[in-house]
Amino acid sequence: xxxxxxxxxxGIVSFLAVAVDIWxxxxxxxxxxxxxxxxxxxxxxxxxxxxxxxxxxxxxxICSILYLWxxxxxxTMDRIAASAVEVGVVFTVLTLITGxxxxxxxxxxxxxxxxxxxxxxxxxxxxxxxxxxxRVPADPHVRARRSAIAAIIxxxxxxxxxxxxxxxxxxxxxxxVLNPNLxxxxxxxxxxxxxLSFLAFTGLFVWMLLVRFDIAVLxxxxxxxxxxxxxxxxxxxxxxx
Amino acid sequence: xxxxxxxIASRDLRIELRSKVATWQVVPFAxxxxxxxxxxxxxxxxxxxxxxxxxxxxxxxxxxVLGTQRSLSxxxxxxxxxxxxxxxxxxxxxxxxxxxxLIVEFVLLELVxxxxxxxxxxxxxxxxxLLVASLVLAPIGLSSASVIYGSVTTGLRSSATLxxxxxxxVLAPLLIAGxxxxxxxxxxxxxxxxWSGVLAVFSGVYLLLGIVLYGPLxxx
Numbered sequence: 001x002x003x004x005x006x007x008x009x010x011g012i013v014s015f016l017a018v019a020v021d022i023w024x025x026x027x028x029x030x031x032x033x034x035x036x037x038x039x040x041x042x043x044x045x046x047x048x049x050x051x052x053x054x055x056x057x058x059x060x061x062i063c064s065i066l067y068l069w070x071x072x073x074x075x076t077m078d079r080i081a082a083s084a085v086e087v088g089v090v091f092t093v094l095t096l097i098t099g100x101x102x103x104x105x106x107x108x109x110x111x112x113x114x115x116x117x118x119x120x121x122x123x124x125x126x127x128x129x130x131x132x133x134x135r136v137p138a139d140p141h142v143r144a145r146r147s148a149i150a151a152i153i154x155x156x157x158x159x160x161x162x163x164x165x166x167x168x169x170x171x172x173x174x175x176x177v178l179n180p181n182l183x184x185x186x187x188x189x190x191x192x193x194x195x196l197s198f199l200a201f202t203g204l205f206v207w208m209l210l211v212r213f214d215i216a217v218l219x220x221x222x223x224x225x226x227x228x229x230x231x232x233x234x235x236x237x238x239x240x241x
Numbered sequence: 242x243x244x245x246x247x248x249i250a251s252r253d254l255r256i257e258l259r260s261k262v263a264t265w266q267v268v269p270f271a272x273x274x275x276x277x278x279x280x281x282x283x284x285x286x287x288x289x290x291x292x293x294x295x296x297x298x299x300x301x302x303x304x305x306v307l308g309t310q311r312s313l314s315x316x317x318x319x320x321x322x323x324x325x326x327x328x329x330x331x332x333x334x335x336x337x338x339x340x341x342x343l344i345v346e347f348v349l350l351e352l353v354x355x356x357x358x359x360x361x362x363x364x365x366x367x368x369x370x371l372l373v374a375s376l377v378l379a380p381i382g383l384s385s386a387s388v389i390y391g392s393v394t395t396g397l398r399s400s401a402t403l404x405x406x407x408x409x410x411v412l413a414p415l416l417i418a419g420x421x422x423x424x425x426x427x428x429x430x431x432x433x434x435x436w437s438g439v440l441a442v443f444s445g446v447y448l449l450l451g452i453v454l455y456g457p458l459x460x461x
Contacts, residue, residue: 068457122410129407136397146393149454153389153411156446160414 007210014203021200024193038105039190045098047197048091051205053120053158056088057127059209061155064148075220078144081151082134083212085127087205092124119161126154140220242334249330249338253312254345262311263346268353271304275357286363293362294423298416300354301347305383306405308346312339313391322395326459336388336455340448343384351376368426374437375422379415382444385451386411392458414443 001009025043032039063081066072099117100110111117130150134143257263278296282288316322325335355376358364366372390408394400418439425436 068454122413125410126407129403129410132403132406133393133397136399136403138397142396145457149389149458150393150407152454153386153450156450 003210007207007214010203010210011207014200014207017196017200017203021193021197024189024196029190029193035106038102041098041102042190043193043197045095045102046194047201048095048098049120050198051201052088052091052095053123053161055202055205056084056091056209057123057151057155057158059084060088060127060151061158064151064155067144067148068152075140075144078147079213079216079220080209081148082131083209083216085130085151086212087208089124089127089131091201091205092120092127096120096124116161119157123154123157123161126157127151130154242331242337245330245334246337246341249325249335250341250345253315253339253342256315257342257346263308263350267304267307267311267346268350270307271300271350271354272357274300274303275354275361279361289362290364290427293358293364294420294427295416296362297354297358297423298419301351301379301419302383302409302412302416304350304354305343305347305387306408308343308350309384309387309391309408310401310404312343312346312388313395316392317395322459332456332459333452335459336451339388340381340384340451343387344380347380347383348376351380364427366426367428371422371437372426375419375426375440378437378440378444379419382415382440382447383412385444385447386415389447389451389454389458392455414439418443 021043025040029040029043031037060081063077063084067074067077067081096117099120103112104110130147133150134147136143138146275296278292278300279289282292316325359366387408390411391404394403394407397403418436421436422440
């Protein structure tokens with residue numbers, strides 16, 4: 001199977017899994033004893049946060065370290081890191097939006113200056129800064145090196161976000177499955193739907209990463225060709241004059 | 242490494258003493274920020290006192306961006322970066338030297354701002370040791386993070402607008418911890434040890450990161 005076909009199938013399976021997750025979450029699973037129907041956001045929100053905080057920014061940090069390491073330095077690492085950050089920022093914003101939708105009926109406000117919320121918003125801004133840095137025209141090697149350093153520094157915020165609910169008293173509830181005692185507080189069809197959401201959104205992340213990576217390769221090729229065309233035009237002008 | 246750091250720090254401080262950019266531009270800007278904050282809040286002494294910790298640190302952070310841009314522009318002028326590289330100085334030493342010069346400038350800036358806050362915001366210090374500890378610890382982290390990000394943006398076309406966008410979110414923990422220490426040192430209650438600890442950890446982490454990452458950043 002070619003990579004293009006594999007990417008396509010990952011996309012199809014992931015979208016189907018997300019559709020099944022939504023169906024289970026909205027119609028099959030029961031309402032929660034305390035939260036009622038608001039619990040249904042748990043089948044989207046934690047999975048989005050998992051993709052954004054751990055997968056996307058984790059991949060970005062690892063690839064950035066690998067780019068800085070002379071033995072593993074290649075533009076592939078730089079492109080994967082940049083693609084992961086772009087997808088990660090989208091997922092972080094979606095995490096904040098779905099969290100806000102849950103917070104309005106539960107806490108009575110769209111936004112509160114809670115440690116988990118604030119550190120997540122800060123993470124989004126840090127990686128938006130990373131993307132802004134990449135948009136500035138520069139030599140590809142310089143851009144890749146500086147972006148890698150910016151990504152590593154920004155990734156320091158990820159453990160702060162994760163442990164914020166442990167370190168500080170926050171409104172945000174603690175982890176449902178991976179809590180400090182490793183005793184899941186969700187069971188049955190609700191637990192399976194939650195698991196499916198994590199798998200579905202992970203697949204969606206992989207698909208988006210692969211597609212964005214291919215676009216990044218094409219962008220670089222286009223940039224190189226544009227440079228060649230511009231150089232040829234200048235040489236032709238020079239020869240004519 | 243420490244010899245190189247001393248060389249770079251003394252060079253940067255000498256340039257600053259001669260050009261007086263910090264004296265005539267960065268310090269007045271910091272004081273102006275304080276005064277404008279007071280205008281925005283209004284002449285309510287209780288409110289001014291209550292908001293003074295946050296405003297002190299905000300003014301310091303905004304002014305520090307100017308100070309960092311000035312410090313890093315020195316590296317960009319007249320191919321100074323390339324000349325420094327030819328001297329075969331230790332990158333970690335260069336980083337520490339730039340941090341050291343900025344720490345001196347930021348501590349002086351803090352003193353001026355502190356005088357401004359005590360004068361204009363009706364604030365009284367009740368715990369000097371805590372205040373002094375926070376004012377000594379914070380510039381270490383502030384200068385380390387600023388030099389790393391300043392170097393990331395040096396030489397880029399829109400570095401002036403990019404630096405604040407990159408560095409200010411990173412400095413958020415320093416702003417929170419510094420403001421809490423300041424609030425406790427000026428009369429409020431709270432856990433001062435916890436926030437001084439945050440300042441110390443922040444400064445230690447960014448100083449270490451700078452020492453490790455400055456080499457790859459300066460590669461030709």
